[in-house]
Amino acid sequence: MDFLDELQHRVLIGDGAMGTELLAHGVPPGRCLEELCVSDPDLVRGVHERYIAAGARLIETNTFGANAVRLAQYGCEHRVGELNWTAAQLAKDVARGKDVYVAGCVGPLGITAEEAAARGIDRHEVFTDQIGALLDGGCRIIFLETFLDADELLVALEAKQALHHCPVVAMLTSNDRQAFQAAIAKVRAAEAEVVGANCVDGTHALHLLDGMDPDATLAAFPSAGLPKTHDQQLAYPTTPEVFAANARTLAERGVRLLGGCCGVGPQHIAALAAAFRETTTPT
Template sequence: MQEHSFLEEIKNSVLVGDGATGTELFARGAGQDKGIERLNLIAPELVLGLHKDYVAAGSRVIETNTFGANRINLARYGAESEVGRIIQAGVSLARSAAGGGVYVAGSVGPLPTVEGEPIAEQEASACFAEQISALLESGVDLLILESFTNFKDAAAALGIARSMTSLPIVAQMAFDTDGYTADGFSADDAALRCRDAGADMVGANCGYGVTSVIAAIRRMSRLGLPMSAYMNAGFPEQVEGRLVYLSSPGYLADRARLLVGMGVRLIGGCCGTGPDTIRALKKAVRNMDGLSPIAHVKESLPRGAAQTVSANPLPPGRILVELDPPTSLNVEPVIAAAKTLKKAGASAITIADNPLASVRVDTLTVSAMVQQKANIPVIPHLTGRDRNRIAVQSTIMGAHVLGIRSILCVTGDPVRMCEEPNTSGVFDVNSVGLVRLVAAFNAGQRMGRDCQTAFSIGVALNPNVRSISGQMVKLRKKVDAGAHFALTQPVFS
């Protein structure tokens, strides 16, 4: 099909995409130890059959079975050298099923972590470039980047894709039920950034179920950008020994009408959905073409974080002293040290968060005890290394309940420094994402006004580098995310 006809169609029409690939292939008998993308080579008839069923159900856009066709993921199956062959076969199978009236979209998903650590930036770029290049060479009509949970990875893939092609690019991210990414970007902020990075259409898929997709689209809808939405069928539950997705095609079809009413122009399904879902979606949106056309706005990205309640400023004075939590159960020496430092003129104490990736009494417990018993303001460090997104938010809420009013958001020392076996970093959010989360709590945007906090948000700045320019770029991002102050390592003349 013509490369730009997709963009022309979505201006005034609603296109129906396909449903899940992985969960549907598993349901059709694919072994879970084979690698979904490898099925393009070892069980092509299974993949082709699924594509044909989606086309028969009404899909106008079908995705290639290449979501995880990158060398990092394929290395799990010893197939890292087969990236090109797997992708070429995947595009060929989709094209065979598509015929003349269906678009073939090259699917690109996020890269996996390796032993809990994110892939190095240079290696990640090479992986995305290899995958996207193979998709383009194999003849896709457009690209769909999907299921990205943090903006940095999405931006990397999007930048590489746009540098390689003028084909339409759909950028979909996974959001939580409030419409935020794992690294703290609101859906509207992420959408504008994706647009500016080269996306022709922005949207949401998978995430925390239908409610998360609706929350994200609701935020995006005021921007006037072309939008896509691919809903999953919720979270699977055990029923008579089998994992079953309980959201019915009828329910998803009803939600599809709501999403299209918000301006979505490409609607499809994700995990747990199949041809029956697509058939229901097709019927639900059949008469919804010709809605108000999309206005392609070019508003500038707003600077700064969400408006906050009055966060307490740093305590008066300029002397802050960092103390480490104890490696034993005796916190009294830390409290005694804080009292001594206060008498010597310290304005506040900062408490590190498992420094050097070592096991210690947790920072929040120590911070609360020191603040109460030494009667000095305490600033606990908060990292995303040891906590997933749920635990990070619980820690933020707990800090406020305990009377903590300043938090230092840092990445944390790498896990490779620790001596604990079988330990991996979490890093659902980085330091910028932490700042965004705390700022969102300050603004009452995370759990409602009953959970509105009042933190002064700090970040780290390392001046002990050859060139300060890179550090200043990072600091600008942190300030834009909502940081109020920065702490540096010691500086000597």
């Protein structure tokens, strides 16, 4: 049974946040997190291993910002191929021999279309370079996540579709339900197999996804709420128990792929996996 087939038979559990988990384990703010795949692979490996031990059936590569535009902030813009390929190989190595999917994580560029045009940046080419390296590294699922701009998501999706036929999960974050659902309709028309919301809390994810086309295969990777500073560190208010309860409600509304975003750690994923351990048929 492959990834898309399995989603039709059971709720599949994904992993939680990579960035906040790395920061929680001593990585200083402002560090290039994606470069850690090369300079400290055991640290990244440990995050993957903890999520798998918690019950995640899908892990994402540590490549959210591993595109040339974001990497340029750290002088790493020429390392796109190296960092993405290495991250894919690292995640595949951790998942080897386990019943776990590996997805290549791709985030937005962090600039507007106007800024890209002014700087002579070809967004399609930037996404092509990153996604191509993830595919070369062995990823056969691509995760496009935390996109605020539907047009940018479509650019990334078009780049992926031109490279490989493998499944893609395309997720937006939005404050406007109507705009979100209109954007998702465009993304589905561009043949994204799985669509959904991430980087919003569970209640808002439910609001965004409520009333979606019942034929859509839905994903939700909520955050653990809005963070507050505690002892000079960010603290997220949503407990693992509340996170899992919210996820149950999302599944009741048709969501098939569930994981977490900012502030969601292995404890949240363990609670999530326990809540769905007996779920083997569509809800």
